Each structure stands twice: as C-alpha cells, then as structure tokens.
Amino acid sequence: MKASKVAYGRAETLDDVFGLMDEAGERARILAGGQSLVAALNLRLDEDVALIDINRIQELSGIADRDDALRIGALTRHVDLGASTLIAEHAPLLHQAVPLIAHAAIRCRGTIGGSLANADPAAELAACVVALDAEIVATSRAGERRIPASRFFTGLFDTALRPGELISAIIVRKAEPGERQRILELARRSGDFAIVGLAGVRRGQSTRLAYFGAGDTPILATNAMKALDAGATLDAAVAALSNDLDPPSDANGSARYRMHLAAVLLRRMVAELSSGSHVGMAA
Template identity: 40%
Template sequence: MKPARFNYHRPGNLPDALALLAEHGGAARVLAGGQSLMPLMAMRLTRPEELIDINRIDELKGITADDTAVTIGALTRYTEILRSEVIAAAVPLLAEAIRHVAHHAIRNRGTIGGSLALADPSAETPAVCLALAARVIARSAAGEREIPIDSFFHGLMATELAEDEILVGVRIPKRAASARHAFLEFARRRGDFAQAGVILAPGHTGVPENRAVVFGVGATAWRSSALEGAMGRNIADDVYAALRLEVAAAVEDETADYKARIVTTLAERAMARLA
C-alpha cells in the first residue's frame, strides 16, 4: 500500500518546525528517523495531512553530559548512542538495550526521540528509559518543559506530548560505576519486536529507588512493584505469583497465561544476574 496524500514540510530550524506544528496541530506528524512512522503511513494506520521532517535541525542531535546526567538529542541515531563513550561509561544499560533494537540498517536511521514519541509497548527504548528514570524534554512555541518518564506514557502509542509539542531530547541520570543491571527479552527471531522483556535497575546514588520494568506486555511498558520490592533480598515464590497477577492485569486477554510464563522466566533469569 501507499500512504494517503499529505503535504511535506522540511524546516531548517526548530522555531520554524514549532510554528508549523502550532499551525497544523493534530493534522500534523513529526518525521524523525521514520522507521516506524513510514510503515504506519504506508499501511494507512495513520494518515497525517501534514508531515514535518525535522532531520535538518542539527540542534536536536548529539550527546552531552554534566555531573549528574546525560542529555541525548531527539534526532540522535541508535548507532551514535552505541558508539558513544559517554553512554558506555554513564548509562551502559541504555547501550545494552539498544543493541536489541531491530537490525543494523534500522539502527542507522532510527532515533531515540522517535521511539519515545511513538511509545510502542514492545520497543526497547521507552522501556529502558522508564527503567533509568529519564526525563523527556518537550518544546512548543510557548516554551519548554521536562516530563518525568513515569508520567509520559499514557497507553498504546499515546503520550503526554501535546499536539503543538516536539520531543527535543531526553535527560538520563548517570548510573554509579558500581551499579548493576539486567536486561532480558524474548523475541521469536533476533531483531523482531519483543514478545516480552524485563529490565532490572537496582537503586544507586543517582536514583535511589529500585526500578523494574516489564515491556511487550500490555498497552505500555510498566513498572513491576513485585520485582522492585524483591531486589536485594532472597526471592520467595510469592514474588513471582504477584508478578503473574500484574501481567494478567496488564494483558486482559487469552494470551495472559502465555505472557506470564515468559515474563516469570525472564524475571528469574534477570534476578539471577543480580545475585
């Protein structure tokens, strides 16, 4: 299939892009890497009247760091993140997760901002940013705001972003050098969307709370209170029973038992890595 007709815009700077978005609002979609949006348009699952291509906006690219956090521009490609020494040293969990994103050709074009804005529940990037207590940076013609990742995802491919806002970056707290983590996912083939995944990020100096994320299960990635409460202590069977109930609440269809078995197995293996 081919996309429905649309008007194409390619602004050269952020103010022009924001002006276009303010003008067209809900009739517009923002194009970053296009690795998810273009297939959706080709299948006519989304039909924007206006397409705003932001790829010429250099200020949305790059990785910077200060004493406490790493800031990644929305147009930063996955391959750039994987090659970054800053990411490898400060947030290695992010690099580990991105290695599981699709295939090399997709990682060459795909962007961290595009994945967060799309909010696919099976995608690694939204899930790992949730595990890392990231903050999403959004900007409109009226100004800029930071959105805590815990309140950013509203549901299936729905986020806190307003119609006139562009996701311009994400700020991720640095993890302590001694901080441990575990990332596991199950997919039928390497590069396929995950059918389920589990991420464990025990608390550390920058983010003192334990964070455990389940993705590919339900309308969005979500934090598991059962796993967060179990990190750092001996695991009893009731923890995994509670986890299965969380999965059942997230799925609510005939795949719930299947998903619960996968998630429980991944969680057991992830906990073993932290032991």
C-alpha cells in the same frame, strides 16, 4: 501499497517546527527517522497528514555530558546511541538495548525521540527510560517541561505530549559506581519485537524493573520491586508479579504464556543483577 499524498515541510530550527505545527494543526506529524511513521503511511493507517521534517535541526542531535546526567538529543539515532562511549560508560542499559532493536538498516535511521513518541509497548528504549527513571524533555513555543518517564507513556501508542510539543531530549542520570543495569528479552527471531522483555537497574539496595511487551505501556513492576527491596525470596517476588502485570493475548502468545515468560525473565534478571561479571556496570 503506497502512502496517499502528504504535505511536507522541512524545519531548520525549532521555531520553524512551531510555525509548521501552527499551519498544519491536527494534520501535523513530526518526521524523525521515519521508520514507524512512513510504514504507517504506506499501510494507510494514517492519511492526510502534513510531515514536519526535523532531521536538520542541529540542537536536537548529540549526547551531552552534564555533570551527573546525560542529555540525549531526540534525534540521536539508535546506531549512534549504541556507538557512544558516554552511553556505554554512564547508561549501559541503553548501550545493551540497541542491538535488540530491529535490524541494522532500521537502527541507522530510527531515533530515540521517535521511538519514545511512538510509544510502542514492546519497544526496548521505552522500558529502558522507565527503568532508568529518566526524564523526557517536551518542548513547545512556551519552553521546556520535563516529564518523568514513568508518567510519559499513558496508553497504547499514546503519550503525555500535549498539542504543540515535541520531544527535544532525554535526561538520564549517570549510573553510580557499582550500579548494575541489564536488559533481557524473549523474541521469536533476532530483530523481532520482543514477546516479553525486562529492563532492570540495581542502584544501591534498590531495584527498578520495567517490563515491555506485557501490556499497553512499559510497566514498572512495583510489587515485585518492593518484594526484592524488602529482601523477600525470589519466589515471593515472582508471585508479586501477578499484581503488576495483566498481559494481553495475541498472535505472539497467550496472556498465560506471557506471564510465564515474565517470571522466567525476573529470575534471570535477579541472577544477573546480583552476579555482575557480564552485566553493564558503572566502574
């Protein structure tokens, strides 16, 4: 099947985007890498749209070093995120996540902004930004507002973006010396979306754990995190997961199977965050 007819506008600047958004109203769809959007159009899951191509907007690209944080442009492609030495050094979780996303062809076009705006609950980068306590920069004609990643994902394929806004950047605090970051996932085949995955960060004595593929959004496992931070046993942290997760059943696995995998991943994550040698670490 092919997409039905769409309108298309190419923006060279953010002002162009806002103008095209005004013209298109509810039909407006930002076109970044097109890896999810074009597939949805071809399957006629979305029709009668006006595409706003942002690929030529320079200020949405690139990774900038801002003292204690990195500002990652929304148009940064997965492949460039994976190749960046700034990312490898200061946000190793993102560096580790890239090879887990789909296949090379998709990683060459897909962007971090597109992945976050798409809000697939099984997306690696969405869970990473929650685990990293990053901020999403939403830009509109009125200016910028920063949304904590933990409040950005509001439901299945739904976000806190308001009409007239696009994601312009993601702000990630740099890892502290000795900080450990790790992503683990269980998928049927390499390149598939994960059945369940877990992004973990240990900063000082505090651990942040964000699951993906375990609900409608990335989920911060706050009860398991509290148990670990309080020095409880690993068994107690695993037991606390039943208050954090209520995974769905679907063709990829039952809710019970997903809970089992979530517990397996938590045990592996704690071991890896504690040992360190092959874990992404800040120097």
